Amino acid sequence: MKIEGLAALVTGGASGLGAQTARLLAARGAKVAVLDRNASQAQAVATDIGGLALTCDVTDADSVQQALDAARGQHGPARVLVNCAGVGGAHRIAGRQGPMPLADFSRIVQINLVGTFNVMRLAAAGMTALDPLDDGERGVMVNTTSIAAYDGQMGQTAYAASKGGIAALTLPAARDLAQFGVRVMAIAPGLFRTPLLDELPPEVQTSLGGSVPFPKRLGQPAEFAALVAHIVENAYLNGEVIRLDGALRMPPR
Numbered sequence: 736m737k738i739e740g741l742a743a744l745v746t747g748g749a750s751g752l753g754a755q756t757a758r759l760l761a762a763r764g765a766k767v768a769v770l771d772r773n774a775s776q777a778q779a780v781a782t783d784i785g786g787l788a789l790t791c792d793v794t795d796a797d798s799v800q801q802a803l804d805a806a807r808g809q810h811g812p813a814r815v816l817v818n819c820a821g822v823g824g825a826h827r828i829a830g831r832q833g834p835m836p837l838a839d840f841s842r843i844v845q846i847n848l849v850g851t852f853n854v855m856r857l858a859a860a861g862m863t864a865l866d867p868l869d870d871g872e873r874g875v876m877v878n879t880t881s882i883a884a885y886d887g888q889m890g891q892t893a894y895a896a897s898k899g900g901i902a903a904l905t906l907p908a909a910r911d912l913a914q915f916g917v918r919v920m921a922i923a924p925g926l927f928r929t930p931l932l933d934e935l936p937p938e939v940q941t942s943l944g945g946s947v948p949f950p951k952r953l954g955q956p957a958e959f960a961a962l963v964a965h966i967v968e969n970a971y972l973n974g975e976v977i978r979l980d981g982a983l984r985m986p987p988r
């Protein structure tokens with residue numbers, strides 16, 4: 736699908752990987768709606784790229800539907816959805832303090848997995864009703880999982896389960912939507928230099944980067960955004976998760 740002129744939705748677009756993706760898609764001529772629960776940062780990115788900022792919580796059905804309706808009203812029907820909204824969190828399943836609070840597990844799964852699915856299902860309903868483009872294509876979705884889906888570390892049961900869920904639904908969602916010409920892909924990033932990791936001291940960042948086989952550094956959000964753009968453009972990519980990690984395999988801790 737040619738990016739120029741398309742309407743695109745980017746959740747988590749106010750920061751990190753999502754913000755960089757919003758910037759690249761806009762630079763390639765897409766009309767980009769930045770969906771995020773952080774209103775001020777979403778507005779800052781949207782203003783920068785001539786896009787639209789929409790405050791929403793991906794876990795809330797009404798909130799996302801309203802955001803999608805507003806995006807459609809301004810930009811027309813979206814053919815591209817990039818799901819980057821997500822949260823981390825580390826807590827061992829049990830320890831001296833007792834069991835991990837169930838609410839901690841539920842919160843991470845709710846935002847990362849249920850939130851991603853919520854936006855997918857609502858965006859898919861819009862895409863399936865559109866006229867097909869060349870090749871019969873109507874739309875494409877790119878979700879963000881993590882290498883923690885495969886090599887989750889200690890303390891990552893909730894995060895790994897949430898990201899494993901996103902990886903696992905990629906193929907069945909692509910199969911569900913194949914008859915409509917809507918593709919579903921996912922990217923599993925390794926360690927990327929986003930605000931989350933930027934907060935760590937430089938020596939810790941260097942040491943984390945040094946654990947990557949090659950290139951021996953953290954990933955750059957621009958490298959993530961470039962893969963999203965390629966997925967949008969390459970119609971034969973469908974139903975698969977792509978690791979983007981410099982061959983990193985995370986150790987237990």
Ligand SMILES: NC(=O)c1ccc[n+]([C@@H]2O[C@H](COP(=O)([O-])OP(=O)(O)OC[C@H]3O[C@@H](n4cnc5c(N)ncnc54)[C@H](O)[C@@H]3O)[C@@H](O)[C@H]2O)c1
Nearest residue numbers: 747749750751752771772792793820821881924926927929
């Ligand atoms: N940075 C990395 O190294 C890395 C590695 C693997 C996977 N990921 C995944 O990539 C995605 C983006 O990560 P990032 O590093 O850019 O993080 P980030 O914190 O910079 O950005 C995440 C954005 O999601 C938004 N968000 C969180 N919960 C939301 C909700 N309920 N509704 C709407 N918006 C919400 C936040 O406000 C924020 O703007 C996440 O899903 C993360 O798990 C990141």
